[in-house]
Amino acid sequence: xxxxxxxxxxxxxxxxxxxxxxxxxxxxxxxxxxxxxxxxxxxxxxxxxxxxxxxxxxxxxxxxxxxxxxxxxxxxxxxxxxxxxxxxxxxxxxxxxxxxxxxxxxxxxxxxxxxxxxxxxxxxxxxxxxxxxxxxxxxxxxxxxxxxxxxxxxxxxxxxxxxxxxxxxxxxxxxxxxxxxxxxxxxxxxxxxxxxxxxxxxxxxxxxxxxxxxxxxxxxxxxxxxxxxxxxxxxxxx
Amino acid sequence: xxxxxxxxxxxxxxxxxxxxxxxxxxxxxxxxxxxxxxxxxxxxxxxxxxxxxxxxxxxxxxxxxxxxxxxxxxxxxxxxxxxxxxxxxxxxxxxxxxxxxxxxxxxxxxxxxxxxxxxxxxxxxxxxxxxxxxxxxxxxxxxxxxxxxxxxxxxxxxxxxxxxxxxxxxxxxxxxxxxxxxxxxxxxxxxxxxxxxxxxxxxxxxxxxxxxxxxxxxxxxxxxxxxxxxxxxxxxxxxx
Numbered sequence: 001x002x003x004x005x006x007x008x009x010x011x012x013x014x015x016x017x018x019x020x021x022x023x024x025x026x027x028x029x030x031x032x033x034x035x036x037x038x039x040x041x042x043x044x045x046x047x048x049x050x051x052x053x054x055x056x057x058x059x060x061x062x063x064x065x066x067x068x069x070x071x072x073x074x075x076x077x078x079x080x081x082x083x084x085x086x087x088x089x090x091x092x093x094x095x096x097x098x099x100x101x102x103x104x105x106x107x108x109x110x111x112x113x114x115x116x117x118x119x120x121x122x123x124x125x126x127x128x129x130x131x132x133x134x135x136x137x138x139x140x141x142x143x144x145x146x147x148x149x150x151x152x153x154x155x156x157x158x159x160x161x162x163x164x165x166x167x168x169x170x171x172x173x174x175x176x177x178x179x180x181x182x183x184x185x186x187x188x189x190x191x192x193x194x195x196x197x198x199x200x201x202x203x204x205x206x207x208x209x210x211x212x213x214x215x216x217x218x219x220x221x222x223x224x225x226x227x228x229x230x231x232x233x234x235x236x237x238x
Numbered sequence: 239x240x241x242x243x244x245x246x247x248x249x250x251x252x253x254x255x256x257x258x259x260x261x262x263x264x265x266x267x268x269x270x271x272x273x274x275x276x277x278x279x280x281x282x283x284x285x286x287x288x289x290x291x292x293x294x295x296x297x298x299x300x301x302x303x304x305x306x307x308x309x310x311x312x313x314x315x316x317x318x319x320x321x322x323x324x325x326x327x328x329x330x331x332x333x334x335x336x337x338x339x340x341x342x343x344x345x346x347x348x349x350x351x352x353x354x355x356x357x358x359x360x361x362x363x364x365x366x367x368x369x370x371x372x373x374x375x376x377x378x379x380x381x382x383x384x385x386x387x388x389x390x391x392x393x394x395x396x397x398x399x400x401x402x403x404x405x406x407x408x409x410x411x412x413x414x415x416x417x418x419x420x421x422x423x424x425x426x427x428x429x430x431x432x433x434x435x436x437x438x439x440x441x442x443x444x445x446x447x448x449x450x451x452x453x454x455x456x457x458x459x460x461x462x463x464x465x466x467x468x469x470x471x472x473x474x475x476x477x478x
Contacts, residue, residue, distance in 0.1 A: 003337040070410045071455035073417040075428055076448035079435040083444070160327035167421055168435065177333045181422075190337035197333030201326045208325045 006191030007198055016195075023176065023199060030172040030203070033165065034158045036094045041101030041154055046147070049106040053113025053143070054135050062110050066103040074100065074161050078168045093170035097161055101154035108153070112146025113139050145219040152211040160204045173200045266442035277430070281450055284426030287344060287419070288412050288458070291351035295408060298352070299359035300401075304389065306360075307367045317364075320357035328354070328418045336422045347419035354415060355408040362407070366400020367393055399473055402466040406459050413455040417447075427451045 016022055052058040077099055081092035116139055124138045166174030173196065180192030270277060306313040328350060335346040370393050378388045394401075417428025425432070427447040434443030467474065 067410070067459075070407070071414055071452045071459075073414040073428065073431065073448065073451050075417045075420065075425075076431050076444070076451065079431050079444050080448065083439055083441055156325055160325065160330075163327045163329040164418065164421070167432070174329055177329060180333075193333045193337055197330040200330035200333070204325050204327050204330070205322065 003190050003194050007194030010191040010195040011198070021175070023173075026171070026173045026175050027199075027203070030159070030162055033090055033093055033170070033172055034097065034155070034162050036090075037097035037158050037162070038101055038151070038155050040094060040098040041105050041158075042151070044098070045102045045105035045150075046109050049109025050113060050135070050140070050143075053110045054131075054139060056114065059110065059114070062107055066107050069100065069103045072099075074164055075167075078164055078170070082168055088169060090170065093162070093165040093168070093172075097158045097165075100161055101158050104153040104157065105150045108146045108150025109143070112143030112150075115146070116142050145215070148211075148215040148218045152208070152215050155211055156204060156208045159207045160200075163200045173203065176200075262439065262441050264441045264445050269442040270446055277446065277450070280426050280430055280447070281454070283424070284413070284416055284428075284451070284454065287348065287351070287416050287426060288409065288454075291348055291412050291416075292355055292405070292409050294348075295352045295355035295359055296405070299356050299404075300363060302356075303360050303363035303367060306364060307393075308385070313364065317361065320360055323353050324357045328415060329421065332418065332422050344419065344424045346422060347416070347424065350419075351412050351415055355412050358408040358411070359401075359404045362404025363397060363401045366397030366404075369400070370396045398470050399466065402462065402469070406462045406466075409458050409462060410455045413451060413458065417451060427454075 010016055019025075049062070052062065074096070077096040078093065081096045082088045084092070086092040086095060120138065120142070121134060124134050129137065162170075162172050163174035163177070165172045166178045176196035176199065177193050180189040180194075180196055302316060306316045331350045331353065332346055335349055339345045339349070374392065374396065375388065378392045383391065417425050417431055419425030420428030420432040427450050430447030431444050431451075434440040434447065437443065
């Protein structure tokens with residue numbers, strides 16, 4: 001394919017990597033925004049999901065919330081938030097991405113605590129553990145694989161979606177593609193568009209592979225056999 | 239051709255929001271009233287693109303699911319491939335497709351939408367097919383059903399709840415994804431969202447597009463849920 005070749009030619013030019021606003025700059029921007037968004041999502045979703053799961057209530061609410069966020073277009077969230085008092089730049093992008101990170105984190109934290117064998121919890125209670133001790137010593141360690149699975153889904157989704165931030169002046173790797181569109185497809189921008197697409201896709205796949213490894217590491221060996229926690233609400237990477 | 243010029247090119251003409259009081263309100267009935275035609279055509283385009291994408295994905299996904307159900311060794315590769323496709327950001331996919339198929343038509347958007355809907359559909363159809371109880375399958379084989387007869391008369395109907403769940407998920411996420419198409423040219427309600435943003439941050443236009451989009455997703459979801467109830471009466475009886 002001709003366009004693919006143009007893309008590789010663009011990627012082969014070291015200046016395109018090291019220039020100000022080049023690939024490396026954009027990559028750093030991209031990853032920083034994503035890290036903040038995932039962190040914000042975790043701070044909101046994990047305590048809530050763990051508490052709901054510990055109490056054993058609110059499962060219906062979690063499902064409704066997860067399904068509802070599927071229906072919100074990413075683009076709308078990214079366009080609306082800058083117009084609120086948050087203003088332009090990074091903060092609205094971080095918040096918008098965090099909104100999409102919350103459902104997988106929340107749903108997996110909730111299922112993680114709910115899937116624990118009731119007999120295990122009874123045994124722990126019988127040994128005289130209080131509610132807080134039960135949570136800290138039994139429930140949380142046992143739900144770590146689920147928390148990790150949620151983190152993985154959320155992080156990949158955020159990294160993939162962050163590409164759209166460029167269209168609302170939020171920076172990130174999407175800027176490369178956007179700049180290519182600005183040149184115009186027939187005037188040589190196509191190579192850059194394709195190159196940007198390749199890089200964004202590769203970054204998403206790398207993050208997915210890396211976090212899959214992390215998830216495997218934190219899953220205790222007896223639990224590893226193929227029974228991977230399915231993400232409850234994974235939207236296509238916006 | 240710079241179809242994504244950030245400068246002028248307002249896709250949606252402004253209709254003097256002067257009567258809405260001062261400033262730039264989030265909701266403006268006047269905007270909706272004055273631009274009813276454009277809004278309706280955007281909605282129509284959105285529904286059309288969603289329907290085409292989901293139907294094509296369904297036509298591709300069902301045979302794939304059946305093939306990976308019949309030949310188990312294929313299940314892993316098919317699921318892995320569609321999982322990788324799912325991870326690729328929509329923007330990246332559009333960036334790879336747009337130069338190849340051009341941006342004057344909505345083909346690039348359609349291909350991307352189909353690819354994303356595919357995974358949900360295949361995964362759910364496969365889950366629905368594999369949870370058909372082995373006794374049922376044996377009984378059907380004992381009654382003399384061949385492979386296709388069994389699939390058509392017994393396994394597919396029993397897998398229907400799973401297939402419909404996948405269809406609902408795919409439809410809702412496709413409605414939301416169509417908007418991304420606005421970035422490379424045509425995106426139905428996404429054109430309104432992005433158009434309002436470029437058009438001096440015209441909030442009423444952005445909000446109208448967003449609300450219609452979410453509303454459309456909910457309506458389609460409810461319709462499919464109703465269809466599911468009609469098509470699978472036995473699941474209702476079991477719950478009683």
